[in-house]
Amino acid sequence: MNLMTFGRGPVLATVATLLALSACGGETGSEASERDRTTTPTPSASATPNPWAQFRMTGLEAEQFANLRSMVRSANVTVLGTVLSGGPGERINDAEGSDVDTEVMIDLEVRVDEVLAGTLGKNSETVTVTFGPVPAADVSPAMWRPVVGEQSIFALRRAGAAIPGLAEKDPRVFAQNIYYVVYSKGLIDEEADKTAFPTADQDGFARKLRGQDFDTTLQQVRAAAR
Numbered sequence: 753m754n755l756m757t758f759g760r761g762p763v764l765a766t767v768a769t770l771l772a773l774s775a776c777g778g779e780t781g782s783e784a785s786e787r788d789r790t791t792t793p794t795p796s797a798s799a800t801p802n803p804w805a806q807f808r809m810t811g812l813e814a815e816q817f818a819n820l821r822s823m824v825r826s827a828n829v830t831v832l833g834t835v836l837s838g839g840p841g842e843r844i845n846d847a848e849g850s851d852v853d854t855e856v857m858i859d860l861e862v863r864v865d866e867v868l869a870g871t872l873g874k875n876s877e878t879v880t881v882t883f884g885p886v887p888a889a890d891v892s893p894a895m896w897r898p899v900v901g902e903q904s905i906f907a908l909r910r911a912g913a914a915i916p917g918l919a920e921k922d923p924r925v926f927a928q929n930i931y932y933v934v935y936s937k938g939l940i941d942e943e944a945d946k947t948a949f950p951t952a953d954q955d956g957f958a959r960k961l962r963g964q965d966f967d968t969t970l971q972q973v974r975a976a977a978r
Contacts, residue, residue, distance in 0.1 A: 802941060802950035803898035807858075807883050809936035809951045814918070815909070817935055819957050820969075824976035827907040827934045829870035831879065832970065833862040834903040838896025841930075844885050855885035858895055859930070862906065868970075869977030873910065873929045880930050881906060905973055906931075907938030940973075942966040 817823035824830050841859035845852055860881045864872065872879060886895075909915070909932055912925030933939050936952035940961075947969040949958040961969055 802943060802948060803902060804904070804939060804941055804950035806895065806898075807939070807951050809933065809939075813936060815915070815935055817937070817957075820961065820972060821976040823907050823935055823938060824869050824973055827870060827938065828910045828913055829872050829879075829931070830868045830905065830907045830938075830973060830977070831862070831864045831872075832866040832868055832903065833864050833879065833906055835860050835896075835899045835901060836863050836878065837861045837900060838893075840891050841880075841882055841884070843888070854888040856888050856891050857882045857884040858886065858891070859883075860896060860899065865903065868905065868973045879906075879908070881908065882911070882930050882932050903942065905940035905970065907934050907940075908932065909934040940969060 815826070817826065838858060838860045841857035844855045844857070846855065847853075860883070862879050862881050864877060864879055867876070910926060911928065911930045911932060912922040914921040933951070937949050937956065937958050939949070939951045941948045941950050945966055947961050947964050947966050949962055952958050954962060961972075
């Protein structure tokens with residue numbers, strides 16, 4: 753299942769606009785030179801599938817970054833966090849004639865163990881990270897239960913936040929205080945003490961960093977913010 757982070761409902765309306773800009777050649781600036789157009793998965797070296805793999809985000813992405821530093825410095829906030837719970841979020845109805853397709857965002861409540869870069873909104877203890885949308889018929893606890901308890905690094909964009917050169921601030925969406933992973937390589941997980949990028953293609957800086965000690969990557973993220 754490929755859960756793209758770009759929804760069409762009010763919360764992520766600005767993200768959908770960014771996606772359209774990207775399709776027309778829009779970029780996030782000179783540091784967004786890397787292209788992630790392929791959706792062909794790379795087999796994992798682990799015998800057990802990473803629980804984040806179902807939230808795979810590669811494909812045509814609105815924001816793209818050539819290296820870890822540029823991604824961290826562009827994100828509104830990057831945190832080391834632990835997933836506490838999950839569930840269905842915003843419902844999106846897409847009507848075409850008499851047919852109505854309903855899709856649902858998946859919201860994860862993430863405890864903020866450490867703010868690695870940037871600043872959070874009004875709640876500094878937890879953050880809501882949204883994924884999707886997915887067909888309403890496919891939504892079940894089996895989607896979020898596997899990641900509950902997982903501690904990962906999340907490079908996040910606050911929905912509705914201004915993005916220089918791409919989007920102006922949307923105060924109504926911004927006030928909802930919901931975040932999404934800024935780039936497919938913005939979810940960095942730990943597998944057996946090593947660095948993994950379970951929601952991204954294993955190219956670009958993911959190829960360079962995957963397999964190194966997770967603590968080393970954590971230090972590099974902290975350093976990127978300086």
